Amino acid sequence: MTNPSAAFGRRILLGAAAASLAAPALAQAPWPSRDLRLIVPFPPGGTTDVVARLVALAMRERIGRPVVVENQPGAGSTTAAGRFAREPDDHALFLSQIASHAIGPALYPTLPYDPEADFRAVTLLVTVPNVWVANPRNVPDGDVRVLLRDARARPGIRTFASAGNGTSTHLTGELIAQLARAPMQHVPYRGAGPGMVAVMGGEVDTFIDNLPTALPQIRAGTVKALAVTSPARLPDLPDVPAMSELGAEFGMAGFAAEAWFGLHAHRTAPDAVVARMAEAARAALADPAVQAQLAERGTQPKGGPSAEYAALVTAERVRWRDVVRDGNIRVQ
Secondary structure, three states, rough: OHHHHOOOOOOOHHHHHHHHHHHHHHHOOOOOOOOOEEEEOOOOHHHHHHHHHHHHHHHHHHHOOOOEEEEEHHHHHHHHHHHHHOOOOOEEEEEEEHHHHHHHHHOOOOOOOOOOEEEEEEEEEOOOOOOEEEEOOOOOOOOHHHHHHHHHHOOOOOEEEEEEOOOOOHHHHHHHHHHHOOOOEEEOOOOHHHHHHHHOOOOOOEEEEEHHHHHHHHHHHOOOOOOOOOOOOOOOOOOOOOOHHHHHHHOOOOOOOOEEEEEEEEEOOOHHHHHHHHHHHHHHHHHHHHHHHHHHHOOOOOOHHHHHHHHHHHHHHHHHHHHHHHHOOOOO
């Protein structure tokens, strides 16, 4: 005859075993369990926003859930970055870029986030070269070497405009001036549009702009392209030298200074989630249709391992910190 106490004990043991097996299954719920959010720290319509929406749409097919773009502009991307850092969410991505993760930390002594400790790198999405353009009357020969030699001979006389204080175009100009030992006067404008108008009208000699927004005026002949800041010449401007071609005379050997956009997750995102995000983003960037649309906008698709992107961000932060320090650059 079966012992009732023994039978009851076996039921308890079996129940406990079943519960222990079920616990990991409950803890490891399938990911994603809801739609993803992609935070873009700039208004709709710009290059950053367009890149984000193209990648988000392509990632949806790989993840199986929509990736919803949320525009959160303000304070050169630092407002959105701070909010993202304070809100743990393994279903959220941040469109990180040179402003939020390299230049911002170099310029501002206090920020509402730590660009390393509060984020986990996912992958680099695209790079965007800058192009240095000149007013054809102010720089009639259109030769970047002649311009830099003149800037050396007459410190502070030659001018370069940017899209604003603390932007990547501003600091790229400062870096060129420092390396070439050719002091130039920086003239900030409120965005790329006013800066381009200023150089076209002759208010300033030159202007450093992102390639996508500068190309129409270069092709129209209203400005002259002096050089590009990519490591090598670009297919869109095959006759325009890269700054790296200027070599040792101007301290430009190996020079490259490009804007970049990538993806970061929150610091609390598990390894498996970051790996899924990275895999989906890299697959999206490998899509020929996505590549073509990005190339049409003057951006260069990248991808690559998460660790590689993390290393780039760290190196860029150090680089621009040094430019800010050496140029004694301050922003209000």
